[in-house]
Amino acid sequence: xTTGAPIVVDGVSKRYETPSGAVSAVDAxxxxxxxxxxxxxxxxxGCGKSTLLGMIGGLVRPDxxxxxxxxxxxxxxxxxxxxxxxxxxxxxPWRTALDNVGFGLELLGVPxxxxxxxxxxxxxxxxxxxxxxxYPRELSGGMRQRVAIARALALDTPILLMDEPFGxxxxxxxxLMGEWLVDVRRRTERTVVFVTHSLHEAIALSDRIAVMTxxxxxxxxxxxxPLPYPRALDGPDAVALHAKLWAQIREESLRAMxxxx
Amino acid sequence: xxxxxxxxxxxxxALAVWEISARMLNPMLYVGPSRLPAALxxxxxxxxxPPLPGHLWLTLGEIAAAYAFxxxxxxxxxxxxxxxxxxxxxxxxxxxxxxAVPSVIWYPSxxxxxxxxxxxxxxxxFLLGFFPVTLAVxxxxxxxxxxxxxxxxxxxxxxxxxxxKVMLPAMASTLAGGLRTGLALSVVGVLVGELLGARAGxxxxxxxxxGLMMTAEYAALVVLVAVAVLLLDGAAAxxxxxxxxxxx
Numbered sequence: 001x002t003t004g005a006p007i008v009v010d011g012v013s014k015r016y017e018t019p020s021g022a023v024s025a026v027d028a029x030x031x032x033x034x035x036x037x038x039x040x041x042x043x044x045x046g047c048g049k050s051t052l053l054g055m056i057g058g059l060v061r062p063d064x065x066x067x068x069x070x071x072x073x074x075x076x077x078x079x080x081x082x083x084x085x086x087x088x089x090x091x092x093p094w095r096t097a098l099d100n101v102g103f104g105l106e107l108l109g110v111p112x113x114x115x116x117x118x119x120x121x122x123x124x125x126x127x128x129x130x131x132x133x134x135y136p137r138e139l140s141g142g143m144r145q146r147v148a149i150a151r152a153l154a155l156d157t158p159i160l161l162m163d164e165p166f167g168x169x170x171x172x173x174x175x176l177m178g179e180w181l182v183d184v185r186r187r188t189e190r191t192v193v194f195v196t197h198s199l200h201e202a203i204a205l206s207d208r209i210a211v212m213t214x215x216x217x218x219x220x221x222x223x224x225x226p227l228p229y230p231r232a233l234d235g236p237d238a239v240a241l242h243a244k245l246w247a248q249i250r251e252e253s254l255r256a257m258x259x260x261x
Numbered sequence: 262x263x264x265x266x267x268x269x270x271x272x273x274x275a276l277a278v279w280e281i282s283a284r285m286l287n288p289m290l291y292v293g294p295s296r297l298p299a300a301l302x303x304x305x306x307x308x309x310x311p312p313l314p315g316h317l318w319l320t321l322g323e324i325a326a327a328y329a330f331x332x333x334x335x336x337x338x339x340x341x342x343x344x345x346x347x348x349x350x351x352x353x354x355x356x357x358x359x360x361a362v363p364s365v366i367w368y369p370s371x372x373x374x375x376x377x378x379x380x381x382x383x384x385x386x387f388l389l390g391f392f393p394v395t396l397a398v399x400x401x402x403x404x405x406x407x408x409x410x411x412x413x414x415x416x417x418x419x420x421x422x423x424x425x426k427v428m429l430p431a432m433a434s435t436l437a438g439g440l441r442t443g444l445a446l447s448v449v450g451v452l453v454g455e456l457l458g459a460r461a462g463x464x465x466x467x468x469x470x471x472g473l474m475m476t477a478e479y480a481a482l483v484v485l486v487a488v489a490v491l492l493l494d495g496a497a498a499x500x501x502x503x504x505x506x507x508x509x
Contacts, residue, residue, distance in 0.1 A: 057415055059414065059415055077415050078417075079416045083415075086408060086411065086412070088406075090411065090412040092409060092427070092430070093508060094431075094433075094507055094508040103412075103413075103416065103426075104416040106426075107413075107416055107418055107426075108417075151412075155416065
């Protein structure tokens with residue numbers, strides 16, 4: 001096992017008890033993420049990719065296996081190393097954009113003046129200059145998610161976990177946010193694990209894509225994306241990759257649909 | 262602005278209708294608004310009625326005590342049932358059942374147990390104010406968005422920090438609404454208690470005037486109480502509005 005890896009997922013399983021019996025959400029998944037790598041977890045809805053991300057983030061306790069963050073096994077959230085972003089921006093409605101970004105720092109006991117400085121430094125390059133004093137209800141969906149990402153970046157962790165962060169946004173905003181995230185990543189050099197069900201999003205953003213099976217979630221294949229940035233999704237390599245991924249995902253999505261009906 | 266004009270118009274029309282209909286009916290029983298100021302003057306000066314200030318202060322004290330108990334008990338029970346789900350599952354249905362029973366039926370028992378003095382009034386004001394506060398806490402806890410709690414937990418917040426920085430602000434407007442209703446009902450409890458059986462207090466004076474057929478004085482006292490309660494509730498509404506604006 002590589003000790004330099006920021007994230008090691010080692011034979012992790014998770015079952016949920018439901019009224020109709022136990023459901024296996026994630027089954028014996030192993031995955032090693034390299035330093036500063038962008039890995040997407042791609043799979044049909046309900047395949048356990050969010051559960052897997054939750055376990056890496058320490059929010060969900062695995063039933064079996066273990067997770068190492070920078071070589072140390074985790075038993076809960078590790079905000080010093082891992083920050084999370086969710087599909088729901090989860091901004092606190094009673095806090096301004098600036099105070100939302102400073103929330104994690106506040107928990108760490110960072111003084112107000114320093115929090116303000118850090119938050120302003122994050123909001124400005126995100127195109128949110130002038131919106132610092134706005135409340136979440138006064139911001140657009142894309143802006144809210146950028147504030148949520150800024151709040152996660154404020155913790156200055158080496159690892160960023162993102163659970164379908166652009167899933168609730170419209171197509172155009174989503175594409176722009178993807179471009180913006182590529183740029184953020186270049187500037188901040190973080191290791192990112194990104195959950196998505198969008199093939200395009202995965203191809204546009206990732207170094208590697210872990211394709212997951214329908215429930216119970218296993219890793220079916222890990223695909224390298226050796227394309228340079230900025231990525232043109234209509235180039236021959238991207239199209240070929242899309243076809244390859246779709247062939248794998250289609251099968252799983254069909255299974256997921258049949259499993260539901 | 263237009264809304265205020267309309268409200269003023271409604272008030273003026275209501276007063277006019279009241280005045281006109283009172284003048285057409287038996288003046289012994291029906292008191293129009295024009296007779297109220299003089300009646301209020303008599304209430305304060307007459308020797309036929311018990312002196313008002315002392316009774317007023319007693320009632321205010323009883324309300325303050327009843328409301329203090331209602332807040333303390335309501336918050337405590339609400340958070341206990343809402344945050345300890347094992348306890349909540351057992352006692353919440355019981356609470357809902359008790360709430361459905363008209364509280365007034367407990368009052369005779371309270372007088373039997375606690376006597377005719379302030380204790381039974383405070384207990385009744387507490388009983389009425391307690392439920393809305395408790396239920397607001399329970400509703401407030403349920404409406405805290407799970408996403409906000411998850412964010413805080415993912416950033417390493419401990420349970421107490423989650424409570425203070427996420428749950429309390431997220432439920433503040435519901436809680437403020439419950440505290441306002443609780444105040445109104447504590448006032449009702451104390452006054453009803455005094456009307457039904459007491460030897461002192463504002464309700465007692467009202468009952469006294471009523472018993473002597475001093476209808477004008479009686480009406481003046483009722484309007485006085487109504488105005489006082491409206492002002493109190495108006496102040497509470499302002500506080501509630503501030504909290505709502507703050508928490509979005």
